[in-house]
Amino acid sequence: MADAVRRRSAALFLLLLLPLADACAASVDRITVETDSQGELITVTAAADMQVDPRTVWDVISDYDRLAEFIPGMRSSRVIRRDGDEVLVEQTGEFGFLFFRQAIEVRLAVSESPPGRIVAHAIGGNLRSMEGRYAVESLSGGQVRLSYSGRLVPGFQVPPFISRIAVRSTMDRQFRALVREIVRRDPSVRGEAR
Template identity: 55%
Template sequence: MPLLLWVCHAAWTQELSIETSDSSGVIMVSASADMRVQPATAWSVISDYDHLADFLPNMRSSRVVQRNGNQLVLEQTGVFGFLFFQQPIQVRLAVTESPPRRIVAHAVGGNLKQMDGSYTLETLPDGKVRLSYAGRLLPDFTIPPLVGKLVVRKILARQFVALVGEILRREARAAPQTPPAQAQ
């Protein structure tokens, strides 16, 4: 069942949809947000690897350790947790960029058995930009069975909402400021 959220920021109202499911321990997630932003703003946020920890909850560090054109290696650390459940995360990702539309990442190290994800940007006919995320995650640790789906859903929703929020903040900063009307 999708989680629908409405996010208000400045003059924009955005609809987000986040779905999670699991099968044999593999967690699948898909999320999307339609925003009134410039595609370049959205791209600059999703590809700002060295600053992701500044605005994504539970991420402690994120840094590019190697780059060769549109291929890079990214190391990230953080905490996967909710209430009483806390699990440190370390992941090394092989990332392929296809600017300005797509980023694909695949775990090549760390404490995730499997992690594959992609971000896609699409300009819609009404001028909005759709940010979509699709991912598969197989942790190398046990997630408590009774709260596992809830934990995953809350963490992923918080991170996606934070990503969209940062896109909107940067768009608002980049928008030309209209001076107040002069009184006559």
């Protein structure tokens, strides 16, 4: 009896998720994440084309205090100081692959250029260097492209092959989670007017 109730509950839960999954799939046309490495330097590029309001994209990528709620591997993210479009953000988390895990602590100096660009670079933490850039671009047909490019050099000993795979795996999960959150928050996907 209890198993039958659990199966029905699971089936109902999946049925409730299907419309959201369909909306997400219909709203996102393309997601790419690529990494490369040269010695200790790891570069990351990612992009997603979505049928969403560009204001929603900006609202999500600049929501530093809530990033840890939906980004896998991020334990905390908080604004330390804001002075206009200059923001100091502190983040903790981890990246990893299979059995390898590495704790990350970073303090970022962030420059915002609403509604189209965020540039950040590490000024503290356990990364030797890190810089990243988000760009939001309106495309034809109401599409929006979110692009990310970043470069980092770990400040801890990791074999380069492992660090590249770990960063690739982590960035892929995190970027896809960011895109899911954008789609989830977008009023047009939910059928609301903005």
